[in-house]
Amino acid sequence: MTVIRFPTHPRTPLGDWDPADREAIATLCAPYLKAGEISGCESGVTECGDPQLYVIGPAPEHDCLLCISRLGRLYLLEDGRGQLFGEYPRIAELVKRARSTLAQKRHFIAVRAIGAWYAAREFFEEKLEPLLAEPLELLSHVAPQFAAFA
Amino acid sequence: MRFPKAAPEAKQQRKQAGAWLQELRHRANLSQVELAGRLGLKYYTFVSQVENGFGRVPTELMEPWARALSADPCEFARTLLSFYDPTLHQLLFERPKA
Numbered sequence: 501m502t503v504i505r506f507p508t509h510p511r512t513p514l515g516d517w518d519p520a521d522r523e524a525i526a527t528l529c530a531p532y533l534k535a536g537e538i539s540g541c542e543s544g545v546t547e548c549g550d551p552q553l554y555v556i557g558p559a560p561e562h563d564c565l566l567c568i569s570r571l572g573r574l575y576l577l578e579d580g581r582g583q584l585f586g587e588y589p590r591i592a593e594l595v596k597r598a599r600s601t602l603a604q605k606r607h608f609i610a611v612r613a614i615g616a617w618y619a620a621r622e623f624f625e626e627k628l629e630p631l632l633a634e635p636l637e638l639l640s641h642v643a644p645q646f647a648a649f650a
Numbered sequence: 651m652r653f654p655k656a657a658p659e660a661k662q663q664r665k666q667a668g669a670w671l672q673e674l675r676h677r678a679n680l681s682q683v684e685l686a687g688r689l690g691l692k693y694y695t696f697v698s699q700v701e702n703g704f705g706r707v708p709t710e711l712m713e714p715w716a717r718a719l720s721a722d723p724c725e726f727a728r729t730l731l732s733f734y735d736p737t738l739h740q741l742l743f744e745r746p747k748a
Contacts, residue, residue: 546698547682554704562661564704569695580705582696 517551524591528598665703667733672701674719688718706734
């Protein structure tokens with residue numbers, strides 16, 4: 501009996517990222533790094549020697565926004581709270597999903613910023629405007645008299 | 651392309667929490683895969699993420715995580731809080747002496 505040896509996919513050593521994978525992830529992160537929405541990426545390894553890459557959020561929390569793991573030929577995308585976004589056979593598919601996840605986070609931050617701005621405006625209109633209205637009215641009465649004296 | 655690293659001091663507390671969790675797991679004689687199985691996780695990668703000091707144990711997983719490691723859930727959550735939010739831990743549990 502002859503055993504046929506199938507050609508195997510060349511694998512990187514345990515705990516190592518393929519340079520093409522690293523490049524794909526670096527390209528994904530580049531615009532967010534530039535915008536300050538990501539403070540950096542760090543690599544790690546599991547107990548079994550599977551490589552992981554952590555996308556770190558901005559200061560002061562430096563929370564893990566995304567965690568990319570490679571288990572054999574499968575790529576996993578999770579957030580920093582263990583939510584699994586997906587399992588992908590190719591890094592390109594993972595990058596696509598990761599990009600949309602980061603974009604969602606960006607929108608979420610924008611919505612929160614708009615909410616905060618409206619809250620501040622509401623506070624100004626409710627609390628500060630009545631306080632300012634009286635002195636302004638007084639000033640409008642007194643100003644012509646001051647002008648006459650000048 | 652080289653990645654800039656996150657500020658080490660900001661991660662210090664989470665790293666310590668991860669090391670503490672790993673020590674508890676070793677004491678319970680469990681592998682990351684076995685712990686993930688007990689927590690009902692599909693993959694063990696999140697356990698690794700937390701133990702490497704990047705992720706946090708979510709509140710809803712604190713009790714099952716503690717039980718899987720044969721730890722008291724209350725003490726487990728309190729210790730994790732001291733790592734994840736030291737200020738809140740101080741306010742809640744470290745009363746100034748009268």
